[in-house]
Amino acid sequence: MISLKLSNGIEIPQIGFGTFKIPDDTAAEAVKTALEAGYRHIDTAAIYRNENGVGKGIKESGIPRNEIFLTSKLWNDDQGYDTALKAFDESLKKLGTDYLDLYLIHWPKAKNKESWKALEKVYKDGRVKSIGVSNFKEHQLDDLLTEAEIIPMINQVELHPQFPQKEIRKYCMEKGIIVEAWASLMQGQIFDKKIVIQIAEKHGKTVSQVGIRWAVQNGIVTIPKSTHIQRIKENLNVFDFELDQDDMLKMEELNKGIRIGRDPDKIDF
Numbered sequence: 001m002i003s004l005k006l007s008n009g010i011e012i013p014q015i016g017f018g019t020f021k022i023p024d025d026t027a028a029e030a031v032k033t034a035l036e037a038g039y040r041h042i043d044t045a046a047i048y049r050n051e052n053g054v055g056k057g058i059k060e061s062g063i064p065r066n067e068i069f070l071t072s073k074l075w076n077d078d079q080g081y082d083t084a085l086k087a088f089d090e091s092l093k094k095l096g097t098d099y100l101d102l103y104l105i106h107w108p109k110a111k112n113k114e115s116w117k118a119l120e121k122v123y124k125d126g127r128v129k130s131i132g133v134s135n136f137k138e139h140q141l142d143d144l145l146t147e148a149e150i151i152p153m154i155n156q157v158e159l160h161p162q163f164p165q166k167e168i169r170k171y172c173m174e175k176g177i178i179v180e181a182w183a184s185l186m187q188g189q190i191f192d193k194k195i196v197i198q199i200a201e202k203h204g205k206t207v208s209q210v211g212i213r214w215a216v217q218n219g220i221v222t223i224p225k226s227t228h229i230q231r232i233k234e235n236l237n238v239f240d241f242e243l244d245q246d247d248m249l250k251m252e253e254l255n256k257g258i259r260i261g262r263d264p265d266k267i268d269f
Helices: 024-037 051-061 081-095 112-124 138-145 166-175 186-192 194-203 207-217 229-236 245-252
Strands: 003-005 011-013 041-043 069-074 102-105 131-134 154-158 178-182
Touching: 024 041, 024 051, 024 229, 051 069, 051 081, 069 081, 081 112, 102 112, 102 154, 112 131, 112 138, 131 138, 138 166, 154 166, 166 178, 186 194, 186 207, 194 207, 194 245, 207 229, 207 245
Parallel strands: 041 069, 069 102, 102 131, 131 154, 154 178
Antiparallel strands: 003 011
16 A cells, blocks of 8 residues: 655555444444455544444454544534544544544635644644544645644545646645545546446446546545445555556546536535
8 A cells, every 4th residue: 555644754544444424333334344345544533423333343443443544524513623622533433443534624614723623633743643624725735834833734626537636736736735636536426437348348447446546646636435345445546557648648538627516605505
């Protein structure tokens, strides 16, 4: 497994296992399957309501906790200094761990700065190894950085061939922030893209493997999700081939600048 180094020297496996929309009662089995397949990076969030199951899966896997990179996220309703600290404690309790490897502010909201101070505190206290944000645009990061002592180490955003987010990637690179992709397989829409199907056939790979390989070659952390055993395994098996320059140029044709998820500037949960 290839890892990328965060600004504080912590390494994050470039391919993680996403758990969005995996119910709590099936999350344990999905996480165990992923860990057995070789994943060492698990991504969850308070709003996914599956932290209990994720924690159970990690415990039952038999894999030492210090070999797993575990991420959770602060939900919007819990933003604010005191409420963020309480939410962090609650996530630890549900996950059955005494520390996280990464904790993110899930969406940009009015109390970002207060929340970030709470994240800085748990980081300084050694209860989380790295901290970051999710779904932040450049202007939202600029605003956060006016008072932040610590620059976010990760920005997890919607990112895929149809919406490659070149501007935020450039911004983050200049700030030393690693970009992590959610919806890297376009929430399943990538399977209908003829260009990707042709590239997959050329390499004898699946469409999802091509999509994940595209992210890997762009230096992006990606967290594909599946509950199918074969697909969970396939999504990790992308290091035995490489997309050539022609493939990458063809993938550029998919760039329509169109989101599948919500725009952080227009969101109100």
